[in-house]
Amino acid sequence: MNWLIAGALIWALGWYVNVRLAALPKSRVTSLLVPVIFGVTLIIIWECVVRGLQIQQVLLPAPSVIAARFASSTSILWQDWVQTVLKGMMSGYVIGCLAAFLTALAVDRFDFLKRGLLPVGNFAAALPIIGMAPILVMWFGFDWQSKAAVVVVMIFFPILVNTVQGLAASDAMQRDLMRTYAAGYWKTLFKLRLPMALPFIFNGLKIATTLALIGAIVAEFFGSPIRGMGFRISTSVGQLALDLVWAEIVVAAITGALFYGAVALLERKWTFWHPSQRS
């Protein structure tokens, strides 16, 4: 009971502080502090509720238990991370991005292909492509190759559609200017159209980061060697070792946020001239 009261008090305190902070003029400090306080309050309340109501370990482990498990099983987590993220996800991401980019260049050269492929690509983006996972696991075996293949299939269309859209972003006036400079196809591509396409391409790349991680993890539900984050999640759920599952989820969340952040940082560096990057 004391734990519950403590949780309610902390909630009230955190919310009060946030209300006061939000009323201040917006600055870098407040816009960073407010969400951090909110997040920390939520975690403390989670801890208090689990202890106060004495929720069983197998239903919802407390954050402290998850943290302890995280610290004690770093070697397992590392091994799974290497298998899923470095081998499965990253190789699939690189291959998928390159394949989609080159296809987009080819599609862009032929108007017929553009009109034919874009609707199909948009259609494919709405499909539950993750369902291809069991087939690809059958074709490429249990190891990371099949996970990379799932990632490639999942990210291909979002990047293709965005890149083709981006390559159309330069207007006729600008292309005419390039022609008056006697610039050929390749020169126009590298000096004008690719830089103009970058914001669109980065949009596709950012969507693809999340899809890639989901693809690599879910593909492991359909079969994998005895390591990998998806494998660990599905088997630990079976053993009701939920603290390990949560630890894997923490790893996945950090990986996803960092990967996305890295791509966003690159975007800021390369497309600093775009209105959305100038605040």
Added chain:
Amino acid sequence: MRNLFPVLTVVAAIIVLWYGAAVWLNTPWAYDKAQRAGVELSTSELIADTWSQKKPKLPAPHQVTREIWKTTVEKKITSKRSLIYHSWVTLSATLLGFALGTVLGIALAVGIVFNRTIDMSVMPWVITSQTIPILAIAPMIIVVLNAVGIQGLLPKAIISMYLSFFPVVVGMVKGLRSPDHMQLDQMRTWHASGAQTFWRLRLPSSMPYLFTSLKIAMAAAIVGAIVGELPTGAVAGLGARLLAGSYYGQTIQIWSALLVAAALAATLVAIIGLIQRIVLNRMGMAQ
């Protein structure tokens, strides 16, 4: 209509590639069989064999079509082998999750737009959460809810809800903030209350954003329902068909479940697109 011919050409090319890939992938097994039977295969016999194997690596389109026909039209709907039955299981979870996610998403978006504290505390987390592979916790939600005694439709719907929730929040916040200063000032000169501004200006101008995010949310909800069916041990639903098919190497069954799931997703998204056209037309907002 201008795009019809190119699109049909691309689709035809995909089907031709599919048949070609079926020959390529299924050839080793065809040769293997022929060798054990002690017969030589001519090229035409080889191709015919690769397109009619029982458990091919890649079933040919006509095999999948026949399987879909057999499991939808020729089976009773109540039968456990009917794909319509399995589609309905998935569809009901999808729709329930989608409805819950939309309602919750709009509610949170309204809170974010009207309350600065909620905006500053919650919005960064909503954006961060989009970078996290939420689908990874699907098995856990299913098992935990199962342990509490909640089974069947609801756990899957919760996963769908979770996935469709975020696009709606992000889209609606953008949409509710889309009226510019001029319009908001105009409302103020009319002495409009907060509620009036919301109902007469903010909500109507958010509609295009809402429909765009509803399409994304629907696609996400289907993925959620399918993945949610995996850890329950393949009881019912399209995800269960996928898993059972992959256990027993029934590739034709996997492909037919996959195509039906694709058709389901396309239909649902198209329905939202249709509603969008009608609503925006009646509101005079059609582009």
